[in-house]
Amino acid sequence: MTIQIPTRLRDLLVGSPHEGPTLGLAESVGTILTDNQTPFFPAYTDHGKQHVEKVLHAAVRLIPSDVLAQGDLLTAEDACVLINATLLHDLAMHLREFGFTELVAADSPHQPRLWFSEDQPSRPADKPWHELWSDFQREARHFGTSEIEMLLGEHGSSVPMVAHSPKLDAAQWTIADRLLIGEFLRRHHARLAHEIAIFGFPGVSDENFPLASFPILTNCLPELAELIGVVARSHNEPLRRMCDYLEFLAPGNRRPFGALAHLHMGLLRVADYVQIEANRAPPLLMLLKNIQSPRSVEEWNKHGAVSAFAWDHEDPLAVYVTVSPRHGLRTHLALGELLADLQTEMDVSVAVLREIYSGHTNLSELSLSRQRVLSNIDLESLHAQLPYIPRRAALRSDKDLFRLVIRDLYGNRPAVAGRELVQNSVDAVRARASWQQKIGRVAADEDAHDIEGDVEVTVHVENDGRSHLSVVDKGIGMTPDMVVDYFLTAGASFGPTPAELEGMDVEELLKTMKAGRFGVGAFAGFLLGREMRVRTRHITAAKGVEFTARINEDLVQLDWCDAPIGTSITVGIDEDALRFLDPEGQERLLEPEGLLTQIAEFYRLVKPKVKFFLSSESGRTLIAPMADVPQPSNRLPDRWRRVKTSGMDAVLWRIPLRTRYSRDSLSTLFGGLVVHNGILLRDPGEMLFLQKAAYRWSDPSMRAMLRTPTLAIFDARQALGIALHRYGLIDQALPFERQLLTGIGSDIVAHGMIEGSRNHPLQDAELYIPVHSRTGWFPLLPALLPLYSDDTLLVMWKPEERRNGPRFDMPDTNVFSSSRGPVSWRAFPRRSAITMELLSTDEYDLDELQEWGHPLDVISNEALVWSRRLKASSHTTVVLREIPIPESSSYVTNEYAIPWRHTGPKHRSPGLFVSGAAAKDQKLEKRLVEAARKLHEVDLSTTIALTAYEGFASPGDLQAVLAEPWIRHIGGQLPRGRQQLDSKAAELETNRSVGPLLRSWRRLSEEEELD
8 A cells, every 4th residue: 555656766765764754654645545535526636646656756757867866966865855745745635524624623733834824925824724714614605606616516506505604514514515625625735735744644533544543744754844844835835935934944054954855846846747647537537436526627628638748858858748639628728728837837946946056066956857848739730630729719808898888887977987986085095094903003194185074076167167076085095006906907896805804893894895896986087088197105105106097098107206195086077078968858068066066965974074175266165065874883863773684784774854845855855765885876867856766665565655765775795786887776675675674663663652643754645644543543554454443543634734735755656646546555454444634625726636636545444434633733633433334335436536526516515525436325425424414513614525445455574574563562552642652652761672762753853853
């Protein structure tokens, strides 16, 4: 079972103290490799005993013959290091299940080595294995479809469960789980090879392991163990980086601990590379292994395409690789890259060895015997045999794609340019604050731009009528690399990785969240003009960078400059960019103030602070920002509410004002607006108070019944589906709809106990007035009707809202357009009722009423409920009496009927308007009139409106979600008396979900903020 060691290396060992430990390791490794169990690499190319032996023989062939001829140049130490490093270099691929769990345990004996455990100029520090595995799990949870398919093939289409599990149970692992662990080991197998030399092979104590023990080189080769581990590690790390470590280990020593370690690193990495001959991956074995992972298939295909590997060529410094024509295009391209990489490894190794050994006696000739790789892969003789054209072709975008589509993407919306630039600036301000907190240092204010606020947005109007937009920020600024890789690259977005974000708590996420998302800021600027001037300086840089980007030029020259920390961007505004067509088709010109106002309407956060100015010869005018969204980490204003939801960092919703036409309430008049990471999702081509709702309730029965509040969503992971132009959501149904409705339901409870039967602002529509009984009331929610109704119910009009005529404020549906009445009534139980109200004929212009339509209402199918308003107040006292209707009566109508359309001779009772089928049923009409006279002594000179409707299906699931807090906290009707309400409120004052809402509504009520 032992590994066969080449004679030349074996001879160097004979008689040395290193011979026994080396042969012992060779036997142990040979046993593991012969057993050849690779549970995490079921389909990889050969990394077993034969591969290790071939790498050893290739390493010997790569040693120049004159070096081998000098009997004293290579020593027993050299043979020991090269042999043992080769034995260990791929041994991590043979780790078993128990060994992996031992490796990544918190108490793992395998720990980062000195120097590697600290950040170095060329590499970050090694983390403990359990942290490394946890980081990989977080990363894997964010793998995209293509990454999953590449790793798992047919073994899975989603991230394996092992990525989600804090505990490792090998008995539960599927093939997909093992393949994912294999990807983790593949990435770090070279580091593990190093640590195996120091700490031993993980999992040897497992009863299923083929060895009772495994030699720990620090015990049997104490002086060379570290060197062996580093050479083993070097085959998968940059060679110069490993040379830096050898300099740390043995400064100035070209033969540390008696071995030519630099040479052995070059030999091992190239000898491993040249193992690409076909017999390492015979096609028959590939079929027998039933390989599924596309990554493994590519590995096998690359090796299977090599028909011969020749060490001897007319060029004595070259090896020759013969490629068979029996392979596909993907393999052909991959093999070409592999051969190019092999040449690079040879070049780097030769160059490094020359640097290390030049000028040293007897060492200056140390190099590689082969320094070039030749192949037929690019020869016409091979290409003529291929059934395809050996050239890479793929779908790709032209370099001018974004220039061509930017206007089609956003439309003629110049304000979008300002939005994108503001987003970038706000993100830069947050990035600076996060950076300063991380390092514990605050840059001096005098080093930043001298502006008001954190970001300053100005539209400058010159005397000649020309104008330009400037956006200046006190952000983190940009380095030249950031300018090239992100700012000037469409689709690139700079910020924390998904894995970094997952490791943050909510506070950190809110501080690092980005308003921008799709990385098109620089190109969106061209909606305004054809040129952008940029000056920027990163907070860590001593100098700034300035440049001008033009839409019709590919090359952008970056110049050094003196600049404050932060970024300033100026875009000249072309007059054509401000032209638009009004609704009548007339061409108009957007004024500079209108442009700035549209830009200001996008940004809604209080912090970072953004100031908007209109500048001209006469001075600067401040455009008041909306800035109406509070920080979710602070105490919220009384009109804002939190939603507990998973997937988002924070979600707030706003109670709309009842005052209808104040500037502050325009954005909440219709509701349904969404502010995502501080930016309002809206089309700037539409008036703000006429914006279409960005979202709506998924249940149609909810849409006319409950207004959609304005939302502020904080989403550092950018999980919410947003349209590319950021005018709205991809899906109008919110992913956290149920949680939002639960929160609104709780607020309806708190509002009722403070405001009484007055409608909650989100139900502030004439169709949905609370339901009253003799002693109590409850909000008109469909799910409450079958629980708390006893057929003596009343829907009350609120008289103060009738003084100026009917209201028409339903955003999602025209309630007057349906032949069956309001759409939302379909959620109610199959019951109908007739409600009555007293209307003074001199209060309304009947022609106007007929033009607008009159809201109608329904509750019970088994009785008519009568009432008379006794006083004009928002909490009307009512008297109820059930009046049975004969079953034979067909008073329920399927038509939309407006009461006042039935005026005239057909009505025998002056001033009594009866709608629908009831108007045609004289007996029913007579009965209703008589009941009204007896119950209320009604003066028939006063108009009485009676309406009847058909009932609909039972309330839907979302209706039940909305009503659940009322059922849980109230469990019936609320009393109408103030003292009784206060007593009930006191019971819920300490409730965690309702108590804070009670206190908020009490303050709002006292301040009359919603009057």
